[in-house]
Amino acid sequence: MEIRSLDIPEEVLQFYLDSGIEKLYPPQAEAIEKGLLDGKNILAAIPTASGKTLLAELAMLKSISKGGKALYIVPLRALASEKFDRFREFSSIDLKNGKDRGVRVGISTGDFESRDEWLGSNDIIVATSEKTDSLLRNGTAWMEEITTIVVDEVHLLDSANRGPTLEVTLTKLMKLNPECQIIALSATIGNAYEVADWLGAGLVRSEWRPTDLREGVYYGGNINFRGSQKLIAASSKDDAINIILDTLEDGGQCLVFESSRRNSVGFARRAGAKVSQLLDRPTRDALDSIVEQVLENGETEASKVLAQCIRNGTAFHHAGLNSAHRRLVEDGFRENKIKVICSTPTLAAGLNLPARRVIIRSYKRFDSNFGMQPIPVLEYKQMAGRAGRPHLDPYGESVLVAKSYGEMQQLFDNYIDADAEDIWSKLGAENALRTHILSTIVNGFANARDGLMEFIEATFFAHQNDTWGLMEVVDDCIDFLKEHDMLKGDTRLVATPFGNLVSMLYVDPLSAATMLDGLDKAENITELTLMHLVCKTPDMRQLYLRSGDYELINDFVITHAEEFSEIPNQFKDTDYEWFLAEVKTALLVLDWINERPMDDISKSFNVGEGDIHALAELSEWLMHSLSRLARVRGHPAADMAGMLEKRIHYGARPELMELVGIRGIGRVRARRLYDSGLKTVEDIRKADPAVIGKLIGTKTAGKLLREIGMHIDIDPGNPDDVGSKTMDS
């Protein structure tokens, strides 16, 4: 189907022709035939890189040309930025829809307790599903103006963590804007028809890909495909390294999936020793410049390991990396400087990072209940689907690695020839329902038990299951919410002001109850008390208790016993161990706000910088909630929690709060200034610029002074000279 034949505005057509898109891919053409441009709902369950985003773009732009507004929902923040960057290219499209300007795009991923009304002037708004849920809860006005909703990665309805939020958010949006067009994008899943049916959408289901994908299993010196084999030269003892060398010699790149972080780091190091021998001079130079940036942006020992790998042309990628490192690795790979990325399975979901060959070195993953378990077919298909860069590689290959003939046969049967699993709603659990029942009542989508059941009838859960079994769970949730003063009434249910606040803060009602209950019970409230309360909530991610931790943390608990709101009975093993894990998590965040160096925290808790930032971010939001809840209850701990919230944000002690508040001055530089007697903005104003330059570097000193309104002339010839300063008039 020619793109010229589509019923889209001339400006949109020209935009795509200019970017070299002339013909639609077959699944795209099918979506058009099913009414994509006529406002019909569509579920596209097609492989990655088969043009799903383009489908969504066409629907959004068509709707915007008629005065509409689009909401693009993604599961991850990293994906939100990726889409935001892409859609910003539409600023050159003037749709002549009376607005006399290009298409405007906004992104909303930040604080939960805000409406982001300012975003309403955009034509496309990109948001995570959690943020969308929170915008709905906060009654954001522009939500009602949405005419097109795109849901990316809708198969995540199956995720125990994120699925229920996505499901309830979609249900609310459908109720709020019944005329809205929904475009849902999904990986290929077993029961795509069921999701399509729920959404009232036409289904486009296809295995078509723009680049051929060959799926094989390495065994006995060959990559074995159905019907053919490829011999791999054995220059190393490690099969996966041999496959990598073969790919590189052919001009390709590799993505390697490993079961754990530690294995992915280890493999990236080992592979690097061989890969480096194949690098030419220009590539080495390009890699050296990435190495420099890695070292500039890292504070831990792990940065040095990453730098060493990158110098050799390999890298590892997992959630422990800080965001700067993640981006450097991704960009370096996209630009074909880094040749190999070794990753945990997290990379398979979402990020657009294709490679000629994907090697699945381990198809097992650790599960805390069952030990090492084979990954689901859906996950395998997502990893394999990363093989082959459209328009760049002649084909893509995915390779599983087997140790025996029997295992190879099994891998063919269980993965390559298998269909992806069905997905299942996870909304039925009490901990998922509790929070959404409260928000459903707060937002006025229901105001009685019957109304709640009616709302639930509209969810994907009800589409898949009988809901009579859910009555009891709903009743338990209502009882819980009443007991904790979040709901009131019998026939007519109303949220209390407190319930409203809990919903707007976006915390699980159980988290709110846990924190307040803890405040009531605590006798001697200290920073530790509050930090532990935050780490005790179901919204926090707790660290694992490793062997060796027990004794250490137990000793700590004994010496600080009076500071905890409650200590479970030590003889109830699981309760007590869970408690110790909460304390361990609290100790990490306390180390962070007491300015313990990143590298020390990383080593003693065995976590990466990315983990520390993630835990800080979660605890900041929960501490903010604790402070707000304590304040409405008139509890004196509100101020202490407010200060802790700020300290978590900056990772610093109270005396640095003024300095870290200046943009561009992190906790390390602020500490250097403070310890040299520059304790306030006023001190800095009065100080000799050369002294400031010596402390934090000339460039940063210049920026700092500009930031506080001082005009600086810097002499570039003299690195120690930050010039003379005058007040900006």
Ligand code: ADP
């Ligand atoms: P997905 O969202 O399914 O991963 P994208 O929509 O991002 O895939 O498409 C992958 C790449 O293919 C993009 O670079 C996009 O511009 C390109 N593409 C999409 N549709 C077409 C088409 N019909 N013709 C040529 N290139 C296309």
